[in-house]
Amino acid sequence: MHPGVKLRHIRAFLDIAAEGGLTSVARAQGITQPALSRTLAELETLLGQPMFLRQGRKLVLTEGGALFRRHAFAAVQALEAGAAALRPGGETTLRIGVLPTVATHFLPQVLLRFRTLHPEILVAAETGPHFHLMRALRDGAVDLVVGRLPGATEMAGLRFDHLYEEDVILTARAGHPMRDLPAPQALAACPVILPPATALIRPVVADYLAANGLAGLRPAFETVSLALGRGLCLGSDALWFISRGVVVHELQRAELIELPTGARFLSGAVGVTQRHEAAAPGLEDFLHIARDISTREA
Known part of the structure; x- marks a missing residue:
């Protein structure tokens, strides 16, 4: 790194990246906006490339700026x-x-x-x-x-x-009326709670549903929140696909029960x-x- 890069350059850069602009950072640092702009320009010159692009009134990190930010923050x-x-x-x-x-x-x-x-x-x-x-x-x-x-x-x-390694399980309230049915049959008849599409466990759940002819199943809810999922299960006949670790205490207290899925690949x-x-x-x-x-x- 160029020996001219100082800690003040790094702190100014990180603050601008966090705020997306110069005005609030200059005010917080007790300096003028032109002085802050000069500090940023010095850093970009020393690093040999621009750190930000201007989009309207907002400063957005360039690809190089985003990369430098991760290392600078650490x-x-x-x-x-x-x-x-x-x-x-x-x-x-x-x-x-x-x-x-x-x-x-x-x-x-x-x-x-x-x-x-x-x-x-x-x-x-x-x-x-x-x-x-x-x-x-x-x-x-x-x-x-x-x-x-x-x-x-x-x-x-x-x-x-x-x-x-931890299982993804199918759970329901204690005393669920379909607890003794095969899981695919119960899933076809009850409201289903799935992990959100962005959740890491969603793909293995989707694979299980597809393997059991339920690829088109439309969930009633999507969540991995313990508070919400627990409340939905206890207040209805909903079935919930969730990591065992999320509901381990509810299973131990027999508030929720596990319905056997017969699948060996629902884990990670x-x-x-x-x-x-x-x-x-x-x-x-x-x-x-x-x-x-x-x-x-x-």
Whole structure:
């Protein structure tokens, strides 16, 4: 990197990328907009290419700008973590993206043990759909994502640490009137809740339906939310395809039951996805704890 690139260039660039414009960033930094424009122009000259394109009043990252942002964000995070580590009693933050399959049972165990080992580290968990969390991971907004294995096309620049395999099950309320029927017959007769089209488990569910002559089945609802899916099942005869880990406590309490599907391929890998250059506080200990708990659970 050109030796003329300074931390002020990087911070200005990241702030502009986050805000999509110059005015609010200049105001927040207490400088004039022309001065901020000069800082950005200096960075683009030193890097040898434009970082933004102007679309109306908004600044949009170029392809090169988006690539540089991911690395710049991670670099600033690493520097801030290093500075914080030098301050006695200073708090550092581990930012994690959490998918529903681990949020109910597995991840709380990991976090509680991690807390006993690193009480000085704040764990900030962000939930959301898979595509949102993967974008946050690439942009550096989270340090890792815990959940299902991403698709092969999403793994460039990332690595996945496998923890365990988990089933996708068909569940319904206890006492469901069609609990003793074959699953395809019950599915044809009842309202069905499917994972959203963007969910990682949707393709295996679609394959199961197609294999049982239900490719054209129209769901009544789409969700992987425990609160919503549980409420819909308990209040109706709906059948829900969902990862076992999401509803494990409801199954243990016999609020929900599992309907046998007879399928062996309704499963997938669960683990931790992170950037190759990840440098987050307590990350190695987090992974060690996650591996240990997944081994014991298995």
